[in-house]
Amino acid sequence: MTEKDKDEVALQRFVEYIQIKTVQPEPDYDSAMKFLKNYAQELGLEYRAVTLDESRQAALLTWPSTSSTETSIVLNSHIDVVPVFEEHWMVPPFSGEIRDGKIYGRGTQDMKCVGIQYLEAIRRLKAAKYEPKRTIHCLFVPDEEIGGVRGMGKFITLDECKALNIGFVLDEGLASETDVFQVYYGDRSVLWIQFLVKGKTGHGSRLIENTAAEKAQFILNEMLKFRANEKECLEKSEATDKLIQLGNVTTVNLTKLTGGVQQNVVPDQYSLYFDCRIKPDGYDAFKEFLHDVIKRTPKENDDEVILHYVQDSGRVCITDVEKPSWWLNCFKRTCEQMKCKTNWTVFPAATDGRYLRGEGYPAIGFSPMINTPILLHDHNEYLHKDVFLHGIEIYVKLLENLTNAATDGRYLRGEGYPAIGFSPMINTPILLHDHNEYLHKDVFLHGIEIYVKLFENLTNGESAYVIQLPSGSFKSPAEAAESYLEKLEKGGAKKTRPFQVDLVSYSPSITNSKTVHVLSHSEYPASSFAFAEQSNSQMLVADNTFIALMNKLKTLRAFETRLPKMEARGTRLEYQDFVINLGTVSQSQTTKGLVLEVAYVPMDETRDGYCLIQEFLQSFLNMPKQMIQKLITEQLTATDGRYLRGEGYPAIGFSPMINTPILLHDHNEYLHKDVFLHGIEIYVKLLENLTNGESA
Structure with a gap:
């Protein structure tokens, strides 16, 4: 099949999918499921219809991997589309008619295009005899356009979902009117509310006190004042595309106002309905605002103003795109290879992605449509065929990267060995597995220099942990970390970047019930054995017997499974020749303690790095010497030759x-x-x- 033939087939399948009227409120799901089943057979994919309830199913099309150990990729899309007003359309809205290269039809942007692009990308990969190292699941779910409660909301509760071993999810995004692709790492919370206000009634000719209208006016003014403030924030944004930036603010809109029975009767009650979309970090504050509005509304009795939540999606989870991850690296690498400019932001509305993120699955929303007007839910919705076909090419490269990114490092980490991936190649196009792969000689030689210095530091650095921190009046480790951070900055230390380290927890058989032991790995170069005290003065303590202990622990993997993994996260600072990691340790999202690591980096045999660290901590944080403990690094391969070399004699082993x-x-x-x-x-x-x- 030629490239032209593949394009024709892709366009044909897209049009066929558009022609299936999966329009709310009575979507033809049966025809869609038959279409997807036939599609799976055509592509050689496994097909499963997952029952959600008596009238709804999800379609799962699976391309199994060559490895059973890797987590899977889920490519999610929804089958249903929103209603249409046919009188406003240039063409029949379910025809898939193509005019001047534009494919018209309900769902062309939201989101039947993406579902077909997934499958056509797989067709091309299969034609190239590609074998994925991660299983790919194409998931088609119902009812996203009406909240997804009976669609994705139900699917994530099923054993079928848990059995997928999900590592990463792609979901829907939005078109972009510029040449910048929009990538969404979270949604806004959905909150539909009703204010029911009650007051005194009577004849319309009287000036009655304490009416429902007065209460309604106060509430409306407060809500519109909040709306105006958010609108002002939006307008001050440097972004040119306001719809894209909506995810960064909370929107409030009055959608319905009811009350009254007759022209000459003062209504005894009104109902005000608002559609509120809340930015990810604003949920609690917005609810406090609503209750404050009720509290301040003039009234004689509390039951005269009632707040009812018609729909409340709750706090939303976002996918962490600051923390390094294999899928994030793959996505960014793809964008680099395909020369895609991206803007990472919050989706202005709600998608099925919120259910997946709520279960802890990393998910981003991405629809590869640039230089395209945003027409989801609009009349004459269309997508240009060139944009549609280019999206398939992007997914081909993205799926290659996502399902072929495994390295041997996973085996080492699986045995508990700390391992990072690093290839010193900058200002270099990514050409692995590509035609004409090359590396410039200057980049290659500079990499050797980097490794020389790296090996020096790994085998000669000194580091120390604070073994006890004065608890003072700190109420939490986070508060203590903030205080010490302020002291360090005042002393001249400069923030460089965040740090994050995954720790392995291990609970010995004989231990204080308040103690959690941690196996941690310092990068300069010593390892530490530490514990976090779960008391008012929570802290981490280092133990210089770690090396000896590690020599005896031959079954580290067994320890890894006993307790949930812990994570140290905070701020990295630099001061002259010192590197400082300061932050907190958490386990299952619960803060366990405070971590402070100080390293003296230079290779300098004439100076005692540990003594310098002591002086540093004493001058910055007023810590007595006895509170600072050195990490002893046992050089397992050390020989007497080091003494001779230390005196300047040339010696080899x-x-x-x-x-x-x-x-x-x-x-x-x-x-x-x-x-x-x-x-x-x-x-x-x-x-x-x-x-x-x-x-x-």
Whole structure:
């Protein structure tokens, strides 16, 4: 099949999908499910209809991976579309008619295009004999346009969802009227509210006190005042596309006002209905605002003003796009490869992504439509065929990256070894697995220099942890961290970037019930054995016996599963030759303690780095010496040669034993006699050369 043939098939399937009237309130889900089942058979995908209730199913089309150990990718889209007003359309809204390259139809942007793009990207990958290392699930769910409660809201509660082993989810986004793709890492909360206000009634000719209208006017004024403030914030934004930036503010709109029975009768009650969309970090504050409005509304009795939540999605979760992750790296790499400019923001409305994020799955909303007017839910909704086809190309590259990003590092981390991926190649196009892959020689040689300095620091750095911090009047570790951060900045330390480290928790059989032990890894270069005290003066304490302990812990993976993983997160600072990590430790979103690490970085044998660290902490944080503990790094491969080199004598280490297992310090240590005797011959020749008087 030629590229042109693939494009024609993709356009044909898109039009066929548009022609299925999955329009609310009576969507034809049966026809859609048949269409998707046939599509799966055509592409060679596994197909499952997942029952949600007596009248609704979700379609799951699966491309199994070559590896059973990796988490899966879910490509989510919804089947239903919103109603239409046919009299306002240029073409029949379910025809899929193409005019001047524009494909018209309800759902062309929201979001039947994306569902077809997923599947057509898979068609192209299969045609190229590609084999994904992660399983890909294409999920088609009902009822997103009416809240998703019986669609995705139901699906995430099922065992079928849990069995997918989800690692990352792609969901819907919006078109962009510029050349910048919009990427959404969260939604706004949905809050539909009703204010029911009651008052005195009577003849319309009288001036009655304490009427419902007066209360309604006060509430309306307060809500519109809030709306005006948010609108002002939006207008001050530097962004040119206001709809995109709506995710950063809370919108309030009066959608219905009811009351009264007759022209000459003062109404005894009014109902004011508002549609409120709340920015991710504003949910609690907005609810406090609503209750404050009720409290301040003039009234004689509390039951004269009642607030009713018609729909409340609750606080929304967002996907953390600041914390490094494999899927984030893959997504950004794809955008770089496809030369896609992106803007990361909050979706102005609500999508099915909120259900997935609420369950802890990382999910972003992305619809690859640029230079396109935003027409979801509008008359004459369309998508240009070139934009549609280019979106397929983007998904091809994105799925390649998302399902082929595994490295050998996962095996090492799985055994508890700390491992990071790093290739020192900057100002270089990403060409791995691409045609004409290359690396400039200057970049290659500079990488060697980086590794030289890295190895120096990894094998010669000194670091220390504070073993006890004065608790003072701090109410929480976060408050303590903030106070110490302020002291460090006042002393001249500069923030450089956030730091985040995953820790492994281990609870010994004999321990104080308030103690959680932590196995942590410092980068300069020592490891530490620490514990967080769960008391009013929560802190982390370092233990210099960590190395000896680690030598005895041969089954680290068993410890990893006993308790949830812990995480240290905070701020990295630099002051002269010192690096400071300051923050808090949390476990299952509960703060456990405070972490403070100070490292003296330079390789300088004439100075005692540990003493310098002591002086640093004493001068900055007024800490007595006994509160600071050195981390002893046992050099397992250290020899007497280090003393000789320390005096300036050139020395190398050499034992002539080849084809021999390394058994030093092990049971049944041995050496074959032939190896031993051959070593003597080597030393004979070596000593001859060394003592033969040649010089240069």
